[in-house]
């Protein structure tokens with residue numbers, strides 16, 4: 001049984017803001033290992049607790065042109081500027 005997503009639940013990717021997965025990326029304050037982001041390809045881990053590290057990873061991904069790890073999941077009307085708004089404020 002899962003309670004409603006709260007502060008310890010994050011359904012948006014901390015790197016790219018992708019928020020369309022059935023599984024949360026973070027659950028009860030823990031990384032949901034194996035929930036690989038289809039957009040930026042990040043796998044949530046305890047490494048993702050540093051804003052500096054997240055910004056580095058995000059910058060690297062954006063610097064490559066924001067490629068999709070699973071291109072078949074890319075929506076036709078994908079808007080990266082809309083998506084990054086989903087990144088929780090504390091990880092921007």
Ligand SMILES: [Zn+2]
Nearest residue numbers: 013016037040
């Ligand atoms: Zn991502």
